[in-house]
Amino acid sequence: MKKIILISIVTTVFVSNIQAQKKMIIPPYLKKGDTIAIVATARKNIDDNLKPAISWLKNWGLEVVIGNTIGLDNNQLAGTDEQRAADFQTQLDNPNIKAIWCVRGGYGTVRMIDFLDFTKFKQSPKWVIGFSDVTVLHSHLNTMGYASIHGIMPVSSKATEEAKESLRKALFGEHLEYTVPCDQMNRFGSAKGELVGGNLSILYSLLGSESAIDCHDKILFIEDLDEYLYHIDRMMMNLKRNGCLESLKGIIVGGMTKMHDNEIPWGKNVLEIIDDVTKKYNIPIIYNFPAGHMADNHSLIMGKQVSIEVNDVESKVVFD
Structure with a gap:
């Protein structure tokens, strides 16, 4: 019995040491010509309000893809849980998409998180960006060992120039x-x-x-x-x-x-x-x-x- 307890303790310490030594995976930083997808994971976005954000991205030399959830209307949410998860999954699985920018917060990301399959994401990691309700994704990715960006979202029309520039620096891997x-x-x-x-x-x-x-x-x-x-x-x-x-x-x-x-x-x-x-x-x-x-x-x-x-x-x- 003593030997079994000793083995258990040693195993626990060994596993803990491995976990402590595990390094966070940083997705590849963006470069001009890369594509970023804008999707909704929570509250709906049915207004024509994305032109300023698209302009920022274009000025940074990026291409933009608008997800299928933009414009969907399901009471407070941008479509059903399955629709929001499917749109996010499409961007996760597409190797040509280098970053996923959540359009807004509110509530609802937690309702779709368990539908997602990160298998292809692990093969080709990419940046996930947003704040507020997007914390669900930040936390989930963190437990998986992947970094993400807490920052302004496409509907942050009143964002300061400093806030916009900080997002650009974070995405392009400049000193922050x-x-x-x-x-x-x-x-x-x-x-x-x-x-x-x-x-x-x-x-x-x-x-x-x-x-x-x-x-x-x-x-x-x-x-x-x-x-x-x-x-x-x-x-x-x-x-x-x-x-x-x-x-x-x-x-x-x-x-x-x-x-x-x-x-x-x-x-x-x-x-x-x-x-x-x-x-x-x-x-x-x-x-x-x-x-x-x-x-x-x-x-x-x-x-x-x-x-x-x-x-x-x-x-x-x-x-x-």
Whole structure:
């Protein structure tokens, strides 16, 4: 019996070491002449609103394919779950498509994720781009070992030039780093690790599923929109109780936009809630980083190694 237990322990350690050493796969960066597909995985997009985004891509030297889900109308969603999955699958399987750009967020990506077959994607990886509800795809790809881009979407018509340029740099593999002024809530320090995360509500909803992110030794990015303050507290407590915060190397808090309170106030604002839940951890934290539901939504490469440095003057985020 003792020998069996010893073998089990050794095997567990061996597997853990292999997992820790596994490197994230970075899809090939784009070059002029490559083709990018625009699809809908969640909320419908029935308006004629893609011309500005297509113009950006054309100016970058890219070709554009419009997916079959653009224009489909199924109540809130861009067609049925099967239709959205089929459109995404078509782009996954087509080796001529080098990136898939999700048109908008909302809700619905989680309803189609289990229909997807990533066999051909693994043979020919490509970039998946978007934010908000697209966090479902970022997290799922991360568990599979593939990087993706958290950034503006085709309907982000009010995106700043800096946000657009950050997406171009991310797609074409140019050096990506950001320097932002120090926020009074920041916690100083430096750290380096793989970047994971996205929309807090989505991360919370994925816990316990095969798409849930592994937070061990990672740097966590979170952002959210239109939530009640006590919901933020609930979600942060869930991350804590699931062990996600225990082994983080650092946290980047993006836009926490349009938060709400009850008639009886919660008693803390959104940044104070995050600070309260994370105060026991001796890690650097950047607050109010320009990424999320805002015009100045800077691109982040999820799954890539990133270094953060936080001091009393500024915060730096540098991708390797």
